[in-house]
Amino acid sequence: MRVLIVEDEPQLARHLATALEGAGHQTQVVHDGDDALSVALGGDFDLLLLDVNLPRRDGFDVLEEIRAAHRAVRVIMLTAMGEVNDRVRGLQLGADDYLAKPFAMAELLARVEAVGRRFPVEPLKVLHVADLSLDVETREAQRGSRHIELSAREFALLKLLMREPGRVFSRTELCERVWEREHEYDTKLVEVFIGRLRRKIDEPLATPLIHTVRHAGYTIGPPP
Amino acid sequence: MTLRNRIALYATISSIVALAAWAATTWVLLRYVETRFFDRRVRTDADELFRDLENFTREPRERRTQITERFVPLALRDRYIELLGAAREPLYRSPNLGGQALSDAPAGFSSRVLHGRNVRVGVFEHGELILYVGAELSDVERLGRDLAIAFLAALPVVAGLIAFGGRIVGLRALQPMVEITRVAEQITAERLDRRLPLPAARDELHRLAVALNRTFERLERSFGQAVRFSADASHQLKTPLTLLRVGLDALLRSPRCDSAEKDTVNELLDQVRRLTSLTEDLLLLARADAGRLELRRARCDLRPTFDDCLDDARTHAESRGIVLEVDLPPKVEVEADGGRVGIILQNLLENSVKYNRDGGRVRVCANVSPPWLEATVGNTGESIPRERQAHIFERFFRGQSDERIPGTGLGLSLAQELARAHGGDLELTESAADWTEFRLRLPLAGR
Numbered sequence: 001m002r003v004l005i006v007e008d009e010p011q012l013a014r015h016l017a018t019a020l021e022g023a024g025h026q027t028q029v030v031h032d033g034d035d036a037l038s039v040a041l042g043g044d045f046d047l048l049l050l051d052v053n054l055p056r057r058d059g060f061d062v063l064e065e066i067r068a069a070h071r072a073v074r075v076i077m078l079t080a081m082g083e084v085n086d087r088v089r090g091l092q093l094g095a096d097d098y099l100a101k102p103f104a105m106a107e108l109l110a111r112v113e114a115v116g117r118r119f120p121v122e123p124l125k126v127l128h129v130a131d132l133s134l135d136v137e138t139r140e141a142q143r144g145s146r147h148i149e150l151s152a153r154e155f156a157l158l159k160l161l162m163r164e165p166g167r168v169f170s171r172t173e174l175c176e177r178v179w180e181r182e183h184e185y186d187t188k189l190v191e192v193f194i195g196r197l198r199r200k201i202d203e204p205l206a207t208p209l210i211h212t213v214r215h216a217g218y219t220i221g222p223p224p
Numbered sequence: 225m226t227l228r229n230r231i232a233l234y235a236t237i238s239s240i241v242a243l244a245a246w247a248a249t250t251w252v253l254l255r256y257v258e259t260r261f262f263d264r265r266v267r268t269d270a271d272e273l274f275r276d277l278e279n280f281t282r283e284p285r286e287r288r289t290q291i292t293e294r295f296v297p298l299a300l301r302d303r304y305i306e307l308l309g310a311a312r313e314p315l316y317r318s319p320n321l322g323g324q325a326l327s328d329a330p331a332g333f334s335s336r337v338l339h340g341r342n343v344r345v346g347v348f349e350h351g352e353l354i355l356y357v358g359a360e361l362s363d364v365e366r367l368g369r370d371l372a373i374a375f376l377a378a379l380p381v382v383a384g385l386i387a388f389g390g391r392i393v394g395l396r397a398l399q400p401m402v403e404i405t406r407v408a409e410q411i412t413a414e415r416l417d418r419r420l421p422l423p424a425a426r427d428e429l430h431r432l433a434v435a436l437n438r439t440f441e442r443l444e445r446s447f448g449q450a451v452r453f454s455a456d457a458s459h460q461l462k463t464p465l466t467l468l469r470v471g472l473d474a475l476l477r478s479p480r481c482d483s484a485e486k487d488t489v490n491e492l493l494d495q496v497r498r499l500t501s502l503t504e505d506l507l508l509l510a511r512a513d514a515g516r517l518e519l520r521r522a523r524c525d526l527r528p529t530f531d532d533c534l535d536d537a538r539t540h541a542e543s544r545g546i547v548l549e550v551d552l553p554p555k556v557e558v559e560a561d562g563g564r565v566g567i568i569l570q571n572l573l574e575n576s577v578k579y580n581r582d583g584g585r586v587r588v589c590a591n592v593s594p595p596w597l598e599a600t601v602g603n604t605g606e607s608i609p610r611e612r613q614a615h616i617f618e619r620f621f622r623g624q625s626d627e628r629i630p631g632t633g634l635g636l637s638l639a640q641e642l643a644r645a646h647g648g649d650l651e652l653t654e655s656a657a658d659w660t661e662f663r664l665r666l667p668l669a670g671r
Contacts, residue, residue: 009463009466009467011467012463012466012467012470015467015470015471015474016470018474019470019474080462101462101463101465101466102462102465102466102468102469102470102496102500103466103469103470104469104473105470105473105474106473151531151535152528152531152532152535153532153535153536154535170473170476170490170493171490171493171494172490172493172494172496172497175494175497176497179536180563181501181504181566181567181570188539188540189536189539189540192539193539214483215483215484215486215487215490216476216486
């Protein structure tokens with residue numbers, strides 16, 4: 001995909017460009033709202049990564065102009081976290097998604113992939129990893145023929161892992177995405193909940209599905 | 225009573241007092257003048273009588289028999305008259321005296337009562353003769369009475385007019401005040417840029433308006449700074465945090481980074497997360513101070529939020545042998561911003577485990593007590609000394625024994641602000657030897 005990165009902080013823009021190029025996209029970077037508008041309207045981009053706080057012309061303004069020009073480009077807004085109004089406003093103005101700063105690069109790449117699909121894939125109702133299945137709607141988990149009870153947190157954690165089997169999630173990313181707010185015993189929380197999931201899912205069996213990747217994090221998948 | 229009515233009342237009272245004093249003085253003075261005037265008439269009467277007497281007495285020698293009623297002119301027949309001779313022997317007494325004597329009256333003019341009537345008596349000498357003339361004061365008295373009635377009748381009318389006038393004066397004088405108040409009431413956190421209208425006259429109210437406007441200006445400036453801080457800081461702090469986050473992420477994935485370094489990077493990532501969270505809390509507090517805490521209120525069931533927070537608290541409680549007692553209805557419906565209430569509950573439950581003793585107890589209840597939902601979270605922690613209780617909701621306040629317990633000292637402060645932004649409250653209700661309890665109040669969801 002051709003991605004236009006609109007971000008006034010040069011270092012962050014560079015990181016974003018590197019990561020997106022690493023994932024096989026073409027990128028161009030601009031640092032202010034006026035440039036963003038002229039480049040976006042002049043070029044042929046599939047996706048705009050648009051920061052809200054920009055010099056000269058803010059992100060909302062750019063978005064509004066682009067939508068007024070009927071450009072079918074997809075837009076992901078980068079908002080400062082906690083700014084509820086920003087998110088709502090961005091979506092109202094026609095953004096396809098938003099991402100709160102600070103974000104994990106893996107999360108950003110996943111969002112870019114999701115938004116980039118011309119036909120959005122219906123999110124799966126039942127997730128499968130080997131003989132483990134998780135019904136996202138009823139919150140029922142089953143391993144083989146055995147039924148597994150999950151608490152809300154355990155469910156959220158398992159769902160996150162099972163959406164992307166094989167991807168290694170760092171402890172921090174798991175914390176961020178399951179708990180949203182920081183806890184004073186954050187890292188311990190992840191360990192405890194991973195431990196609980198293991199007891200419920202893996203313990204009686206010889207083939208564990210949840211794996212610890214040393215120094216990196218956790219992943220789910222069939223044993224290697 | 226309104227200030228306007230008070231002004232009218234005071235004006236009326238003071239006017240009535242002044243009017244009454246004026247009426248009394250006028251009455252007394254008039255009465256005095258009238259009496260003098262009356263005295264002169266009595267003297268004229270006496271002079272006339274003397275003249276008659278002179279004419280009368282020129283010829284006859286025997287006065288006693290000759291001085292009869294005939295010597296009194298018709299016009300003076302209603303006067304009381306007594307005439308004494310040189311040896312103070314009575315020469316004549318008018319019949320209307322009815323046998324009473326006037327001759328005991330002192331020299332000059334005096335008042336006395338004769339046959340139940342007030343009478344003015346004058347004593348006059350002419351040669352050897354002494355004449356006592358008495359005249360009834362009824363005319364003077366009638367005048368006094370009429371005057372008093374007139375005054376009394378006029379007083380309420382005048383008082384009414386003054387009260388009415390006072391109200392109008394009060395209304396006019398206070399009109400600028402009413403205007404100032406009306407505008408001042410409209411000046412709220414959202415509309416701090418408004419200013420009071422300045423009265424045209426450079427009077428006391430003008431000064432008041434100017435002084436208030438200056439205050440509003442200062443308020444607007446500091447408020448603006450607070451709001452700008454919350455907006456600027458969110459941008460300024462989050463960009464470096466994002467950079468840190470992204471950079472550390474990249475490092476973690478880099479093949480050049482060895483295992484020991486990765487552990488360090490993971491720890492740094494945790495710190496970035498802490499810093500992000502702290503920034504978040506500070507920004508929420510800054511917004512609360514600026515009166516711009518955004519709440520996305522909706523009818524929501526807090527039971528899942530309770531369960532999540534309890535789930536988290538349990539992970540830490542179990543390792544310290546702390547028992548969680550939960551008494552919650554299956555649905556806990558409130559009118560609130562679910563995410564923000566989650567912050568409150570997380571703080572309360574985290575604290576209840578953190579400040580508990582090993583092997584202690586935590587009790588979580590929720591009761592419906594219209595119009596409130598009352599949730600209480602109690603724990604068997606050390607009691608908070610009375611003098612510190614007042615400070616526990618202050619920012620960065622940490623208990624004495626808190627050095628060994630991690631935390632920023634922002635949690636309770638933020639929780640309380642969030643509860644209050646919902647129209648509810650968070651209070652410490654009990655802190656006894658082995659039981660400390662907090663109560664959270666939130667508005668119930670409407671029917």
